[in-house]
Amino acid sequence: xxxxxxxxxxxxxxxxxxxxxxxxxxxxxxxxxxxxxxxxxxxxxxxxxxxxxxxxxxxxxxxxxxxxxxxxxxxxxxxxxxxxxxxxxxxxxxxxxxxxxxxxxxxxxxxxxxxxxxxxxxxxxxxxxxxxxxxxxxxxxxxxxxxxxxxxxxxxxxxxxxxxxxxxxxxxxxxxxxxxxxxxxxxxxxxxxxxxxxxxxxxxxxxxxxxxxxxxxxxxxxxxxxxxxxxxxxxxxxxxxxxxxxxxxxxxxxxxxxxxxxxxxxxxx
Amino acid sequence: xxxxxxxxxxxxxxxxxxxxxxxxxxxxxxxxxxxxxxxxxxxxxxxxxxxxxxxxxxxxxxxxxxxxxxxxxxxxxxxxxxxxxxxxxxxxxxxxxxxxxxxxxxxxxxxxxxxxxxxxxxxxxxxxxxxxxxxxxxxxxxxxxxxxxxxxxxxxxxxxxxxxxxxxxxxxxxxxxxxxxxxxxxxxxxxxxxxxxxxxxxxxxxxxxxxxxxxxxxxxxxxxxxx
Numbered sequence: 001x002x003x004x005x006x007x008x009x010x011x012x013x014x015x016x017x018x019x020x021x022x023x024x025x026x027x028x029x030x031x032x033x034x035x036x037x038x039x040x041x042x043x044x045x046x047x048x049x050x051x052x053x054x055x056x057x058x059x060x061x062x063x064x065x066x067x068x069x070x071x072x073x074x075x076x077x078x079x080x081x082x083x084x085x086x087x088x089x090x091x092x093x094x095x096x097x098x099x100x101x102x103x104x105x106x107x108x109x110x111x112x113x114x115x116x117x118x119x120x121x122x123x124x125x126x127x128x129x130x131x132x133x134x135x136x137x138x139x140x141x142x143x144x145x146x147x148x149x150x151x152x153x154x155x156x157x158x159x160x161x162x163x164x165x166x167x168x169x170x171x172x173x174x175x176x177x178x179x180x181x182x183x184x185x186x187x188x189x190x191x192x193x194x195x196x197x198x199x200x201x202x203x204x205x206x207x208x209x210x211x212x213x214x215x216x217x218x219x220x221x222x223x224x225x226x227x228x229x230x231x232x233x234x235x236x237x238x239x240x241x242x243x244x245x246x247x248x249x250x251x252x253x254x255x256x257x258x259x260x261x262x263x264x265x266x267x268x269x
Numbered sequence: 270x271x272x273x274x275x276x277x278x279x280x281x282x283x284x285x286x287x288x289x290x291x292x293x294x295x296x297x298x299x300x301x302x303x304x305x306x307x308x309x310x311x312x313x314x315x316x317x318x319x320x321x322x323x324x325x326x327x328x329x330x331x332x333x334x335x336x337x338x339x340x341x342x343x344x345x346x347x348x349x350x351x352x353x354x355x356x357x358x359x360x361x362x363x364x365x366x367x368x369x370x371x372x373x374x375x376x377x378x379x380x381x382x383x384x385x386x387x388x389x390x391x392x393x394x395x396x397x398x399x400x401x402x403x404x405x406x407x408x409x410x411x412x413x414x415x416x417x418x419x420x421x422x423x424x425x426x427x428x429x430x431x432x433x434x435x436x437x438x439x440x441x442x443x444x445x446x447x448x449x450x451x452x453x454x455x456x457x458x459x460x461x462x463x464x465x466x467x468x469x470x471x472x473x474x475x476x477x478x479x480x481x482x483x484x485x486x487x488x489x490x491x492x493x494x495x496x
Contacts, residue, residue, distance in 0.1 A: 108326045109330075110311065115430050220431055220434060229314075239444075245381070250458050253382035
């Protein structure tokens with residue numbers, strides 16, 4: 001099955017946050033009320049009960065004046081998800097059409113995935129001691145529906161569909177934007193981290209939207225997963241074998257040298 | 270050959286480890302092994318039967334954390350009440366010299382059971398000095414990285430990521446040392462009385478004289494009397 005993806009077009013988004021409400025509604029997530037922080041953002045970040053959020057950024061550009069950028073953030077559903085690699089309980093799975101799913105029944109709340117994710121997406125839900133994140137509404141998609149956020153978007157900023165088709169659409173849109181007042185317009189998610197299933201059309205460079213320009217899995221995580229975990233542990237059986245060998249050889253040798261050997265009873269020379 | 274030499278009351282014995290040292294040692298043994306087996310559940314990527322012993326993965330996680338706190342308490346008790354002993358321990362480790370290097374070089378032969386003549390040793394021989402440095406260092410790293418991983422929200426994410434591999438490396442390091450230490454301190458024919466030194470606190474005087482000549486002379490021998 002072809003990869004299905006969500007395309008988010010920044011230039012069409014009005015930051016109404018209907019997607020946030022639809023997400024809460026469909027996933028039956030309770031409201032999280034956070035104190036007012038002096039901007040339009042509803043929450044500090046995604047959290048255990050908030051799978052998607054509109055982030056707001058204000059910039060003062062010497063030429064363009066004040067720029068007000070907003071962007072929808074949620075799980076990127078990476079084609080090669082790092083969360084899935086580090087999970088010691090195999091709680092993460094990849095659906096045939098590309099969603100990265102997390103099974104809370106298998107989760108033990110170790111939060112390895114939260115530290116491994118280059119986009120800082122998996123979040124800890126303290127009251128259940130599990131990690132939660134966007135599911136790309138797999139339960140809807142598998143019934144032929146579109147994700148709740150894409151379904152509800154009134155301005156057409158969110159489109160759900162075949163990844164390759166959406167990429168073509170995104171390219172065309174970015175080209176149009178570049179020619180019409182957004183010279184730095186670009187797309188995001190085609191090649192980043194080996195490809196994402198959440199594609200973006202941005203009116204400016206990714207860093208202006210709080211996205212990592214070149215997202216990378218931390219070297220600490222790679223070192224841990226690719227070197228320490230698979231190989232280093234073999235030292236333990238090696239040491240056990242050494243002790244077992246000594247147990248046998250020292251007794252054989254002792255019987256050859258006789259019990260009076262220097263180690264025998266109390267060690268008389 | 271018996272697994273461990275018989276404990277004999279009818280020969281002169283000298284104290285090797287006081288109560289606090291033994292409490293600390295066996296406290297670490299119990300908590301370390303509990304932490305080890307519950308931790309291996311995750312390190313080996315899902316060992317269902319091992320997890321089942323502790324009541325599933327969440328049960329193993331709980332035992333891991335309770336034991337970790339227990340180990341922390343043992344460390345604190347040992348360090349606070351046994352401060353003098355810890356200092357003496359460190360002082361002996363700092364006496365690392367040629368006799369220790371010779372011991373370590375000859376040790377593989379001794380380990381396999383060949384009769385070797387090693388130079389006189391202080392309270393801790395070359396191998397014990399190595400164990401005394403590596404294992405506590407690993408345990409210290411384990412405790413430190415463990416608490417960082419337990420409460421990732423209050424630490425910078427970079428530190429949490431470093432803790433993951435640090436915890437694993439320190440675990441493997443400590444476990445390797447423990448595998449050797451457990452055997453050498455019990456069933457190894459060359460170790461003789463060592464087990465009783467840590468279990469009952471005393472060792473046979475003749476064994477101490479033979480295996481830790483410098484220590485024996487300084488503590489119980491002629492040198493200590495002349496002072």
